[in-house]
Amino acid sequence: MNKTRTYNDSVHTFGSLWSVAVLLVLMAVPLVFCIRYGAWPTLSAVWTGLVPVAVICYPTAIIEIVAYTPLLGTGGMYLSFATGNISNLKLPCALAAMDTAGVKSNSEEGEVITTIAVATSAIVTTVIMAVFVLALRPFIPKLTDPASVLAPAFRQVMPALFGALGASYFSKHWRISILPIVALTLIVMFAGSIGTGVLIPIGVVIAILGAFAFYKLGWI
Amino acid sequence: MDFREDSFMLTMALIVIVFILGQSLFFLVKAMKQGKKLGMAKSTLNNTVIQSVLFTITPALSIVATVIALAPALGIILPWIRLSVIGNISQETSAATAALEASGVHSITVPVTDKTTFATVMWDMTLASSLPLLILPLALKRLQKGVGKAVGKAGNAKLTDALAAAAFIGLISAFIAKALAGRGTGVQAADGTVTYNYDGAGLMSVATLIVAVVVMLILSKIAEKHNVNWLKNFAMPIAMFTAMGVAVLMAQVLPEEIAHFEFRAPIVS
Structure with a gap:
């Protein structure tokens, strides 16, 4: 137990240091650009562009941090939020890895598996992006062009990814699954343009409340 | 340059x-x-x-x-x-x-x-x-303690497992709901012509979703029954690629109005 605490503490320390370092590097990009070209935008221009996005992004970021904490583990959290693409990549990747390894998210082994999965996924994503952007740039528009033969495959990445990922959960926990799927489908039917970022926390709350109620009723 | x-x-x-x-x-x-x-x-x-x-x-x-x-x-x-x-x-x-x-x-x-x-x-x-990079160093440790306490209060392995699974199912449900009922988008050009993105729920998204689920279930069953370890690792990507392949096939084989049929009118901006 003591060993794990030491490991966890160390992950927290390094995680915090890396987060601050990444933040500084990120801020340096626009700063260095402005210095080099002497192109300083006015505060009001930055503010006007930032507000409509921030009012959605900031609350979503806080909700995501709270919602993903029990699932991603300490190392997984620091890494996921530094490298991004969490709900569409890092989180499903970590959960699939735990499922295959047969470990639980709140265990010492779960902490190890989620960190390995998120780190590997981050490295692969970074490398794939670098390779495609640098070497294959002339070909990408042809692949992803709406008229390309492969375009339907790219448009259907999400149903394919979450169908494959959800299959084992749905079959194992079908009683818990019905309520959030039906509820969210109804919500989407009435609010067709609702963003996935808003829909996810609603789904998580509905599913947890439903599972708790079913447990109390003795259905699961 | x-x-x-x-x-x-x-x-x-x-x-x-x-x-x-x-x-x-x-x-x-x-x-x-x-x-x-x-x-x-x-x-x-x-x-x-x-x-x-x-x-x-x-x-x-x-x-x-x-x-x-x-x-x-x-x-x-x-x-x-x-x-x-x-x-x-x-x-x-x-x-x-x-x-x-x-x-x-x-x-x-x-x-x-x-x-x-x-x-x-x-x-x-x-x-x-950038906000998460500021919040995490300040709050993650405390947040984890809070979550740990909540789980401790639940005090029952079966309930804890069910709640952990429910959190994840809630997340997946958001994407499933989008694939089942989400509205697509389109862009209207200055001359009035509309280009649709075919990203709404329709025959293709539902077919992709069903194929992904079915292939995954079949492969997992085979891997489990015959204890095929490599298949456990490959089941998910195979199911994904098969489902995406079906989408490509549908677009190639079916008449366009059927392949791109969406349940609801797209939002044009």
Whole structure:
């Protein structure tokens, strides 16, 4: 137990240091650009562009941090939020890895598996992006062009990814699954343009409340 | 040379990329060592790496597609940096669009030629996504303690498992609901012609979803019944690729109005 605490503490320390370092590097990009070209935008221009996005992004970021904490583990959290693409990549990747390894998210082994999965996924994503952007740039528009033969495959990445990922959960926990799927489908039917970022926390709350109620009723 | 894609921008991108790779490698090695310390099988740790590599390829390609989508306005380098660090597809696209609109540019397809406008977009995309990097060092430890206490209060392994599964099912349900009932989008050009993105729920999204679920269930069953370890790792990517292949096949074989049939009228902007 003591060993794990030491490991966890160390992950927290390094995680915090890396987060601050990444933040500084990120801020340096626009700063260095402005210095080099002497192109300083006015505060009001930055503010006007930032507000409509921030009012959605900031609350979503806080909700995501709270919602993903029990699932991603300490190392997984620091890494996921530094490298991004969490709900569409890092989180499903970590959960699939735990499922295959047969470990639980709140265990010492779960902490190890989620960190390995998120780190590997981050490295692969970074490398794939670098390779495609640098070497294959002339070909990408042809692949992803709406008229390309492969375009339907790219448009259907999400149903394919979450169908494959959800299959084992749905079959194992079908009683818990019905309520959030039906509820969210109804919500989407009435609010067709609702963003996935808003829909996810609603789904998580509905599913947890439903599972708790079913447990109390003795259905699961 | 286009300032959006010159060697200066490229150097900045490479510095950011090396930094992010360094961080990921650092945590990967640390977790591997801890796994060995805990006595976890080497094969389990290695399989996690292999499975995660396979799992990541397709979604990573769709992230590349977003970089391409933002490239006409911003060049290739800035979207590449932003989607390598913190960014995600929907957030970066909306941040770039809002920043451009605030600067009087009303299309994501028009090249940004003014350096100050470009700098505005850079700041907005960066500031919009950086909050978690401030919150995590301050709050994650306390948050974990709170979650631990809540789980402790539940005090029952069966309930804890059910709640953990429910949290994840809630997340997946959001994407399933979008595939079942989400509205697609379209863009109206100045001359009135509308280009549809075919990204709404329809025959294709439902077929893809069903194929992914069915193939995954069948492969998992086979892997479990005959104890085929490699199939356990490959089941998910095979199911994904098969489902996406079906989407390509539908688009090729079915008449266009059937293949692209969506349940609801797209939102045209």
